[in-house]
Amino acid sequence: MEDQLYHPFISKYKDVEPFELDEGVYFHNMATKDTGTKTIVSGLATFEPGAGLPCHVHNVEESVTVIEGEAFCDVKGVRSFVQKFDTSFIPPDVPHRFVNVSSTERLVILWVYSQVNTSLQSVDIERITVKSDRCMLPK
Template sequence: MSDAAPAILRPDALPRNDRGNGARTIPLVTRGCGSTSLINGITEFDPGAAIGLHFHDCEESVMVLEGDAIAEIDGMRHPLRTGDTTWIPANVPHRFLNETDSVMRIFWTYASVSATRTMVATRICQSIDDEHAQATRT
């Protein structure tokens, strides 16, 4: 039995982190609520929004919650619709794009509470914790 207390997280009551380029993230399960093994959250993309090509040091799974998306994974484009789910191994370059005129939302999970993101264009690596801590809240 764990010493950690369970948490109920309500996305509508949590701050959104501005990711730039029309994307906003709501961190959900993090170290802050007591997680020791995984993190997850929701990212919302405005029409035309995209996140830059990047990779993580751990596995990631993404489910489309709303709208249609393009998952670009290791150079291949995959159209996704609501309910479609990806699994991306560690160190595989990927990104998600909203090429529609409606909002798109994804639910993501990283298999490590210490996950990092390395941007392919700049090779800058940052922990997801640091990204969230430095983000502008909306």
């Protein structure tokens, strides 16, 4: 029997209710397990001017593409300046964060997570905040 949830679909941005993940950072979950995906989830995050995520890790792979604006992408103590269409790949358990560099313009990113671990087993996605010094540049 065919899996009734596993089928093509289109999520309309205007129909997806955003939620504030961290102060000034709003997420739109566009394709998730709830909508029937099995191996990936994706969405958009909008960062108000100057807003950023705390340093964190995931238990799965993540890719982020800048859609609008400019950011700092801090990964394991290395800070990179990223702008429109630049794309990052973060393996599981690697400390990272994104920070909007602008004090006047918003930042919009497209994020994609795997729903499988490195052993290709299906897992729930975790986001674990870690000490900020794991993302910051070494002194």
